[in-house]
Amino acid sequence: MTDIGFLGLGAMGVAMARRLIDSGHRVTVWNRSDGPANELVKAGAIAATAPEDAIANPIILSMLANDAAVESVFTSERLATACAETVHINMASISVAASERLRDLHFEAGIDYVTAPVLGRPNVAAAGQLTIVAGGSPKLIDAVRPVLDALGQRIWHVGEEPSSANLVKIAINYTIIHALQAMAEGVTLVEGGDVDPVQFIGILTSSLFPGPVYEGYGRMIAERQYVPAFNVTMGRKDLRIAQEAAAALAVELPTAPVLVAAFEAALADPAIAPLDWAAIAEITRARSGVLRSR
Secondary structure, eight states, X not given: OOEEEEEOOSHHHHHHXXXXXXXXXXXXXXXXXXXHHHHHHHTTOEEOXXXXXHHTSSEEEEOOSSXXXXXXXXXXXXXXXXXXXXXXXXXXXXXXXXXXXXXXXXHHHTOEEXXXXXXXXXXXXXXXXXXXXEESOHHHHHHHHHHHHHHEEEEEEEESSHHHHHHHHHHHXXXXXXXXXXXXXXXXXXXXXXXXXXXXXXXXXXXXXXXXXXXXXXXXXXXXXXXXXXXXXXXXXXXXXXXXXXXXXXXXXXXXXXXXXXXXXXXXXXXXXXXXXGGGHHHHHHHTTOOSOO
């Protein structure tokens, strides 16, 4: 059993923390709002009254929403309260620049820092079947591997710099966004010819495009059922940090402006903005004169 502090209890964070509890670890949880933490206490977690309570554990996992959230919690003052040989595993999707700032902040505090952003939705996390992209010292990754193994079915160590894993996750999410837009356009095209979009997605996913992205999001788009697990706002954030990473590396992303326009239009529509990011398909449909409800 390992003592773990877990900070950030959105849908993914709750599923991951519960998985760690179910795997026999003693988990102290903290979230800005009490509701998710109270739910986990019923499952055996220890509630932290402040971030410092979670940071006091030898292994810290964080799954906070964005750069600002992570950097507001992991300050130099709070890190100074951590014990020697503490390891912080940052599992959130954040920018490369923020990850580099956090690396430096942890180094100054004498705290080990690795990144381990994840691929998968909450149900995958609950089953311990996430794909984990890890960045940091191989020695540190090996030291925390038993904890990561409880959450994931495979760990990909992509580089000794913690930010290397953040860059990979950014590129993966950028690729998923392209898949969403590609399916939106393909579905709208066949709908224009009165072909059943559910059948169209079935053809795609049973032949050339199997896998969770096309199968899961394809079904959402075809059926227009966008139950949010990863919403439009989060997707827009991922586009922004992809553009920032590209600019820092002098890499051109020619299709980014088209994708940004789709997300901006989705965020401007109060009926679409709260939905899953696959709902950007409705922007393509609307531009082609396809009504939201057929």
